[in-house]
Amino acid sequence: MQNRRDFLRQASIMLAGGLVVPQFLSSCVNKSVANESAKNVGLQLYSLREMVKESGIRSVLETASKIGYKNLETAGYDNGKIYGLAPAEFKKMVEDLGMKCTSAHLGQEYTKEKETEVMAWWDRAIEAHNELGVKYMIQPWMPVNDQTTLDDLKMYCDYFNTVGFKTAAASIGFGYHNHSFEFRKINDQLIYDFLLDNVSPNHVFFELDVYWCKEAGSDPVAYLKARPSQFKALHIKDDKEIGASGKMDFKPIFDQMYANNIKDWYVEIEQYTNNDPVGSCQQSYDFLNAADYVK
Numbered sequence: 001m002q003n004r005r006d007f008l009r010q011a012s013i014m015l016a017g018g019l020v021v022p023q024f025l026s027s028c029v030n031k032s033v034a035n036e037s038a039k040n041v042g043l044q045l046y047s048l049r050e051m052v053k054e055s056g057i058r059s060v061l062e063t064a065s066k067i068g069y070k071n072l073e074t075a076g077y078d079n080g081k082i083y084g085l086a087p088a089e090f091k092k093m094v095e096d097l098g099m100k101c102t103s104a105h106l107g108q109e110y111t112k113e114k115e116t117e118v119m120a121w122w123d124r125a126i127e128a129h130n131e132l133g134v135k136y137m138i139q140p141w142m143p144v145n146d147q148t149t150l151d152d153l154k155m156y157c158d159y160f161n162t163v164g165f166k167t168a169a170a171s172i173g174f175g176y177h178n179h180s181f182e183f184r185k186i187n188d189q190l191i192y193d194f195l196l197d198n199v200s201p202n203h204v205f206f207e208l209d210v211y212w213c214k215e216a217g218s219d220p221v222a223y224l225k226a227r228p229s230q231f232k233a234l235h236i237k238d239d240k241e242i243g244a245s246g247k248m249d250f251k252p253i254f255d256q257m258y259a260n261n262i263k264d265w266y267v268e269i270e271q272y273t274n275n276d277p278v279g280s281c282q283q284s285y286d287f288l289n290a291a292d293y294v295k
Helices: 004-009 022-027 031-037 045-055 057-067 087-096 112-132 150-168 191-198 210-215 220-226 250-259 277-290
Strands: 042-044 071-074 100-105 136-139 173-177 205-209 231-236 264-267
Touching: 042 045, 045 057, 045 071, 045 277, 057 087, 057 277, 071 264, 087 100, 087 112, 100 112, 100 264, 112 136, 112 150, 136 150, 136 205, 136 231, 150 173, 150 191, 173 231, 205 210, 205 220, 210 220, 210 231, 220 250, 231 250, 264 277
Parallel strands: 042 071, 042 264, 071 100, 100 136, 136 173, 173 205, 205 231, 231 264
Antiparallel strands: none
């Protein structure tokens, strides 16, 4: 399975083109009318990453819209382009389909020796995403291994603060998205708590991936309760399709999310029961759209 870091590094190969499967289109032909009153369910486009490469971003966006998704988070920035398109062109494509793009996943590894290069990369990325009109730019990974020290983590906190200061100048929030490794310890210090404690809360927020938090043995609801001001967005995730595993109790997560006044959340699907990304996105949408605790 392609991991997120590899996917982001290869985003430049994802160009628009191709058509969505006709059978799927015909099965969804009446959904656009019904979706006018549907819930505001978000989608991280990484969920359809293989379709992006095979059929093109236009087909992916048409598919997401027909399913019923309304709020999008990208994972396809490279060299000033969003999925190979000028930001304004991508934005128009999204909005013409009745959706909005509010968030983007992208990032750079950082060392002090590469600071000038990395910050120049961010300057261009901020310009592109300002044109796209997103609310958030989110780094979805950081390098952590058995040799990582607390000093290394502090360096990344300072790095994130600097990027957050830059995005704030464009009225964009900068955030960090977790996986499960952040819930390991370094010198008896939980990595995730260290990050939360050592970034500037005015310049860096956190997008809580509730599945990875739970999978690592922590409680996403407890984090939302304890640090309401530091979380602005959520990833709603399960083993595969949302709700299918029975491991995730989403109701208290949504209840606390709404209590915290968090408005942006995105389904992310990394694995598929039948190797069918579109079917998995449809099943996940249907589960959430039918749930009485989802507004």
